[in-house]
Amino acid sequence: MNDIILNIALADDDEDDRMLFSEAIEGIDIRTKLSLFNHGQELMDYLNLPNVILPSLVFLDLNMPIKNGQQCLLEIRNNPKLKDLCVAIYSTSSSDKDIEDTFSNGANIYVNKPNNFTKLREVVEKVLQLNWQYHTSNLNKETFLFRI
Amino acid sequence: MTLFVKYNFDLVCKTLLTEKLEALGVSYTLGSIGEIHIDKTLTEEKLEIISTSLTKYGIDILTNPKATMVERIKNSIDEFLRDKDLRAVKFSTYLADKLHYSYPHLSTVFSENTYTSIENYIILKKVDVAKELMCTTNLTLTEIAFQLDYSSVAHLSGQFKKTTGLTPSAFQRIMKNKNTTTNLS
Numbered sequence: 197m198n199d200i201i202l203n204i205a206l207a208d209d210d211e212d213d214r215m216l217f218s219e220a221i222e223g224i225d226i227r228t229k230l231s232l233f234n235h236g237q238e239l240m241d242y243l244n245l246p247n248v249i250l251p252s253l254v255f256l257d258l259n260m261p262i263k264n265g266q267q268c269l270l271e272i273r274n275n276p277k278l279k280d281l282c283v284a285i286y287s288t289s290s291s292d293k294d295i296e297d298t299f300s301n302g303a304n305i306y307v308n309k310p311n312n313f314t315k316l317r318e319v320v321e322k323v324l325q326l327n328w329q330y331h332t333s334n335l336n337k338e339t340f341l342f343r344i
Numbered sequence: 345m346t347l348f349v350k351y352n353f354d355l356v357c358k359t360l361l362t363e364k365l366e367a368l369g370v371s372y373t374l375g376s377i378g379e380i381h382i383d384k385t386l387t388e389e390k391l392e393i394i395s396t397s398l399t400k401y402g403i404d405i406l407t408n409p410k411a412t413m414v415e416r417i418k419n420s421i422d423e424f425l426r427d428k429d430l431r432a433v434k435f436s437t438y439l440a441d442k443l444h445y446s447y448p449h450l451s452t453v454f455s456e457n458t459y460t461s462i463e464n465y466i467i468l469k470k471v472d473v474a475k476e477l478m479c480t481t482n483l484t485l486t487e488i489a490f491q492l493d494y495s496s497v498a499h500l501s502g503q504f505k506k507t508t509g510l511t512p513s514a515f516q517r518i519m520k521n522k523n524t525t526t527n528l529s
Contacts, residue, residue: 225459226459292514296514296517296518296521299518299521299522300518300521300522302522306509324459325459325460326468328458328459328460329458329459329460329465329468332458333418333465333469334418334422335468335469335472336472336475336476338479339472339475339476339479339515339519341475341508341510341515341518341519342507342508342509342510343508343509343510344509
């Protein structure tokens, strides 16, 4: 069962953040295939392609040009084809208000961008493990809410 | 006297499978050797019955044994959390008795296949049940804590916060907002 490869998508406008994230995810036991997007619109265009294999988890930065994370989240949740995607918000904001708002809009996981690489790897691993449990077990997806 | 016979193994097996499965009222088609396609998903009990009735002929149902074991462990956890009476014994004892394997063995199989441990999965599942009770019933946190065998509300809140990163009240607030948001759209 561990031969399964998880498709993961990350939309983040910061090149360094994207690079660090790819490095972090490569160092984890869980096998993944990561797709990177420079901003929200690029991600949404990809998700709306016909016959696209949807990722099992999408990481969204909140502050991005052209289309920000909140807009993507709302579009995903209002699109019948995409509404069941698991969405993790990946942001530097740690205001309780921002966090509760994104959850109310349908985010499953809220991750604060850690400020060092070791921590980043731990956090990404934790998110992937949680996501794995929700994909393979009888857990209620309606209440899939975690702040990490 | 001695009779000499010639067997057609394939036919013997197919005939036997046909008779047994028909007697059990399972709708199926036989595929290539050793492959039976069942039209719908069978319950665990039904599979158990089929399995027992075939074993004595030397036919065993094969599955990915590790994945099957993990599923059985998860199902046992669900049962254990649903039924307060079962919790008179420790989970490790309950599981080992039920699945007839030692707990350390089961624990290893589980960890190797799920990226988590039985203990962590139970916590995740317990919190999941707590979330469900908060959303679907009017039970107070004290009552939920009691129902799930937490020693106190503080213990439940602590574990909830540690697991989900949210306090139970923040969680309830979010779920309430979430429902209004979805109802509006």
